[in-house]
Amino acid sequence: MLQLPCERAIFVDFSSEEEGALSVLAHGLPLHTLISHYLAAASVPEAFVLVVGTDQETVGRINETLFSLGTSPVQYLTNETSIKDRQALYLKGGVTAVTSRILVVDMLLERLPIHLVTGLVVLNAHRVKAESTEAFIIRLYRQGNTQGFIRAFSDAPERLSPIGRFSSLEKTMKALSLRKVQLWPRFHLTIKEDLEGEDKVVSEVIELRQPMTRSMRGIQAGLVDCLESTLAELRRASSRVCGGSKEEADGIRGSRRNDSGYGLIQGTGSDSKETAGTYMASVERTNQGFSL
Structure with missing residues (x-):
């Protein structure tokens, strides 16, 4: 059963929409x-009802929910299903998923x-383009059946966003005949009210740090030496390479002497912000060195 109010809505x-529409949901x-x-x-x-644009794994997930609802499962037809069996299932009716x-x-x-088709359900509608197989199926469906509905679903809104002067959503709607x-x-x-709930809970994040071992400090020192040698060689080889300021070089050398430890930044507060800033600055300087 649908428990959240947003799901029921x-x-x-x-x-x-009895005639059909494209429903686009956010991720999650x-x-x-x-x-x-x-x-x-x-x-x-x-x-x-025919279902296209899906696969066996998705049909299996749908059937699990249908089983809990006490409804007949969706039949999934592939090239392994014989022609005679497919024709028999078509005449039997119900909800049938078929490879495009x-x-x-x-x-x-x-x-x-x-x-005889009551309606056509298209999953992963963001993949439907004018030249796609699903678009051709929809054209054949509309040529032979003008009364049946078309229902399309997608959970990838970024795939339907405008690109340049042409809207991907508009092209998809045209291909879907919707x-x-x-x-x-x-x-x-x-949706926002259901996701946040009545009592908004602010996540508390904690910073965990693990001191570096002697071997780790040795590896860090070796990497810094390699960076310094590489930068010095690049400066000598080409005057067009920007080697950075003296302060940046001193910062790289200083990172070798920083053996306070490493960790996953999970917290907020002045200490965490200062540590995060130092860590990100060190990473940025290292990335600049590698980008050369």
């Missing part, structure tokens, strides 16, 4: 759970009664 949004939201509930609602008697290549062949050879899009970002009020 998204599911209602999914079911509101339970898209597969919501799709499972949508397919369970669409799995009514005499309904025939097999579905195109069955459509072109009229093994699939397109006019006009409506539903956006559910993480900053949506309903």
